[in-house]
Amino acid sequence: MTDEAPPEGSPIAAERDAVTALAPDYVVRLREWLSIPSIGTDPAHHPDVGRSAEWLAEALRADGWPTVEVWDGGPALPAVYAHWPAAEPDAPTVLVYGHHDVQPVDPIELWRHPPFEPTLVGDELFARGASDDKGQVAMHLLGLRAHLAATGRMSPAVSVKLLVEGEEESGSPHILELIRAHRDRLACDLVVVTDTAVFNRDAITVVTGQRGLVEAEVTFTSGTMDLHSGRFGGAVPNPAVELAKLVAALHDDDGRVAVPGFYDDVRLPSDVERADFAGLPFDEAAWLAGPGAGVTEATGEAGWSSLERTWVRPTAEVNGLVAGYTGPGVKTIIPHRASAKLSFRLVPDQRPEKIRDLVRAFVDAHTPSAVRAEVRFGGASEPYAAPTDHPATLAVRDALRAAFEQEVRFTRAGGSGPASALHTGLGVATVYFGVGLPDDRIHAPNERVVVPFLLRGAEALAYLWRALPDRMRARRGSDAT
C-alpha cells in the first residue's frame, strides 16, 4: 500500500496545473492577511486577532465555503470555523486544524523587512506568520479549490471542516472548551493538524507525534531575608546550594531522568519509525550549530541518537534559575530563596498528572530539613502519537510523495501542540499534515515561507482529498470485519 502510486486514473497534472493557475491570487491574499499583526500573546494586539479572524472568514466566503463562522463569544480569542460538505452522504468528514495568531516579533531590529509588511524576495515571502501558521492555513484554502478545479467537482470528495484558532501561540488554553462548546459542528472522522514542518526540502516527512509537557517551578526558602555571608556564612542553609543539589540530581550519569518512576509508561517508537529516523539525512553538527545556535556537542540520554532524544524520549530541563543577587558586581549575601523553572517533555504513554506526582515526590525527597520547598505546576499537555498504520496517515504520506516526487518518511516533533487535545476531545484519529521548513525561522526574526514549497503542499492536499474516501472506506471495511 505505502509504495503504490497515486490512485489510478488520477491525472496528477490536473492538480498541479490547478494550483499553478490559482496560486497568484492566493499569494496576493496571503500577503494581505499577513499584514494584520495578530499577536495573540500581547493583549494590545487582541483587536488584530479579531481582524485576522474576520479577514479569514471573508476569504473563506469568497472561496465558496457554504458555512463560515467566527467564534468570538467565549473566553478564547476569536477562532474561525468553516465547513464545505461533500455531496456524497457516506463521505468521511475531516477536521483541519490550524491557527491564525502569530508569535511576537522581538527583537524587531533583526528583521530585514518589517514583520507585518509582507515582502517577496525571489520565491520567499517574508512576514511574521508566513509559515507559522497563516501560510499553511492559506495552503488549505488553495488546496481545496485546486481539488475542486482538478476534479471538476462542485463540492469536495470529503466533507472538510476548518478550525483555525487564535491562541495556539499562547498554548491553546481554551481548545478543550472550544471543542466542548461546539461538539456537534466539530464532529468528524479524522483530524488533520496543519502546524508542523518537514525534515528538510530534500527529505519530506510526515510527523507522527509530539511530546507532551509538564511545567513546574520549585522554590526553596530559608528564613525571610537574605543574610550577610560574613556574619552567617558557613552556619546557615543556603537555598541556592540546596536547589543546585536538587537540579544536579535530576539526571543520572547516563543522562537519564532520575525521577523515580519517570520512565514507567514510556512507549517505545515503532520499528518503522526508528528505521525512518535512521534513514534521514541528519547532519548533527549543522543541526547543533545553526541557525545561530552555535552548540558544539550533542549530549543526552545514553543509547539514543539526537533525533530520538528530541522526538521519542522524555526529558527534564531547567528553563530558568534565580537566587540572590544577579546584578553587576558583588553582594556578599546568603540568599533566602532560590527558584528553578523546570519542564518535562513527555512521550506516549506518560501522563502529566502522574509525572506531576512523581516530580512532587522527587522534590520532597531532595528537600533538606533546613529549607522549605514549594512546587507550583504550570501548564501541561499530553504527548500524542498518531497511528502509523492508519489509512489516513498512509494517505498523507502518499499524497506528499506524489506532490514532492520523493520518498516520504515518518518523523516526530519534539515540541508540544494541541493534537492530543483534539484527539481526546473529538475521539477520532488525528494525523499531521504540515510543510513548514526547518529554516522558516518560525518564532524568530525574518520568518518566511518558500512559496513554491507551499504550492506543492496545496497540490498534496488536492491529492489527499481525492484519495481519502477510498482509503477511509477500506479502513471502515476492515474495521467491520
Added chain:
Amino acid sequence: MTDEAPPEGSPIAAERDAVTALAPDYVVRLREWLSIPSIGTDPAHHPDVGRSAEWLAEALRADGWPTVEVWDGGPALPAVYAHWPAAEPDAPTVLVYGHHDVQPVDPIELWRHPPFEPTLVGDELFARGASDDKGQVAMHLLGLRAHLAATGRMSPAVSVKLLVEGEEESGSPHILELIRAHRDRLACDLVVVTDTAVFNRDAITVVTGQRGLVEAEVTFTSGTMDLHSGRFGGAVPNPAVELAKLVAALHDDDGRVAVPGFYDDVRLPSDVERADFAGLPFDEAAWLAGPGAGVTEATGEAGWSSLERTWVRPTAEVNGLVAGYTGPGVKTIIPHRASAKLSFRLVPDQRPEKIRDLVRAFVDAHTPSAVRAEVRFGGASEPYAAPTDHPATLAVRDALRAAFEQEVRFTRAGGSGPASALHTGLGVATVYFGVGLPDDRIHAPNERVVVPFLLRGAEALAYLWRALPDRMRARRGSDAT
C-alpha cells in the same frame, strides 16, 4: 596578667568622671556629624563624604589635635588624618583606624526616624552611622579628651594617630594606596581597628580576627542563544544543569568545602579562643531567628559549632544564581548561559591568590566538554588574626574589663575588613577595639547606638592610653631578651 586589676594607683573614677563630664558635648556634636549623609557607595553623595571629612577635621582641631589633615587628592574618597603626639620621646605610637562613610539607607520606608535626622529615644541615638562607624570614631575623640582630663596631662601617654577613611563600606579599595602614599605619617607601633562589635551587652568581647574573602563569578555557556526546549530538549547541553552540578559539588556530605587543597593552610584557633567561644552565652535559636532572619536550623561543616563555623572556619557560598528565563510564567527554553556568584570566606593562613588558583582548577575539573566556562574573580581580602598573647591585645581586654566591670572574652568576626591590609601595609601588630552591639542594626534600617554603652567604650580607651606605654615597654623588653 589577664586577671589582674587595672594598673595600680589608677583612680578609675577619674576616667569615668571625665567621660561623664565631657559626654553631653560629644553627643551634641555626634548628632551634627550624623546629619551628613556620607553614603560613600552612592556617587550622588560623594560631596557629603567630603563634608563629613571636613566636619571631622574641624572637630579634631577644636579638640586640640595638633595635626589634622583631610586627604582628598587621590582616587580615594576623602580620609581624615590626625596626630596627637605624646610628650615622652619613647612613648609608643598607636594608629587608630575607623571610617566616616556610611551604608545606604534602603529600604527607607522601614526607618522610624529619618536616617539623617539623628533622634535620641531614651538612651538610644538613631541614625545611619550611629554605630558604624561615626559613633565609634566619636568615642575615640571623647576617650582621648577623657584620658587627658583624668590624668591631667597636656598630651596623651601614647602618640595617637587617627586614620578615618571614607571608603570602608565600599570595601576599602584604596587603603593600600593610602598607606603607601602616607607611609611616614602613618608609621606606628600598633594599629587599633575600631569598627567591630562586642558579643552582646552582657558578654563584652575583644575581636581577634576577621575572615578574608575571595569573590568569583562562574559562567557556563553553550552556543550563542537560548534554544527551544521542545525542539532541542534532551540532545543539547543545558548550562544551568551543568552549573548546578558544579555548585552541588562545592561541598561534601560533611559540609566541608570540596575544592581540593582548600583547607591546606587553615590555621586552627588557639585553645584559649576555642574555650572563650564555648563560654559565650550563645543562644543559637535566637541567633538564627532574628532580627528578621527567620532561619530555623543551623547547618554547616561537621564537627564545629555555629560560632566556630562563622568565625574560624572557611566557607564557600553561592551569593547569586541566574540562568534562562526568570520572569513570571513559563518560557520553554534551554538557556545558553548560566552564572553563579560565589564567595569564599578565608581564615588564616589561607591566601586569596592560592584559593583563586584552586577555584579555577575546581571549575576546570567540573566543566563538561560540551560547555565553555569563564571564571572572573572580583575583590579579595586577606584573613587576619591578631596575636592573642600580644600585650596590646591583653591591654585592650583589661581596659574593657575595667570599664564594663565584667570578664572579657575573645571572639572573631565572620566578615572581612581592612585589618589585614593595615597589618601588612604598616608591618605592625594590629588589634581590634570595638564596642558596637549586635543589635545596633548596622547596614539595616533604624541603626542606633546605645549612648551609655559608647561612653563606657570611651572610658575603656582612656584606661588603654594610660596603660599602654608600660604594657608595650614590657613587650619591647621581652622582645629584646
